[in-house]
Amino acid sequence: MSTWDVEPFDNDDAADFAIELENASAEACIELVGIVLERVAKATDEDPLFSDAQRAVAAAALIAAQCPGGAGVPSTYGPGPTTPMPQFPPYLHDLAVETLDRVIKAPSWLPEYWEEVSRAPAWRRCISDLRRILDPPQEDSLFDR
16 A cells, blocks of 8 residues: 555545545445445454555545534545535444444554554544544533533
């Protein structure tokens, strides 16, 4: 995998994914994003490489861009698709969170890869920012009012 930075679209796999999305219809974009998220979120330990991991992080960034606080994602996070993305359905938000949780734990190869290239703190910060946008912390004030 060729990477030039830690952001979701700063690698060959995700850049190729952006091109696929730009050439797809709105319905196909939703399907492509859903497929890659599902593949990684549901990967078993027998699939330790998670071949779509970088694409799944990029897909999560596209969904985060549509969340409150997600303005600027993915433009802040690298050169994603230049065409506007369709509105992603809510079920993909939960799947994106599950996917980000999956790519940061063994047997995923991504954390180890970023450790090897000495960029792990920046990569973890990027993943944490995306996750926080997708699943913001909730106030514990349900009964405090």
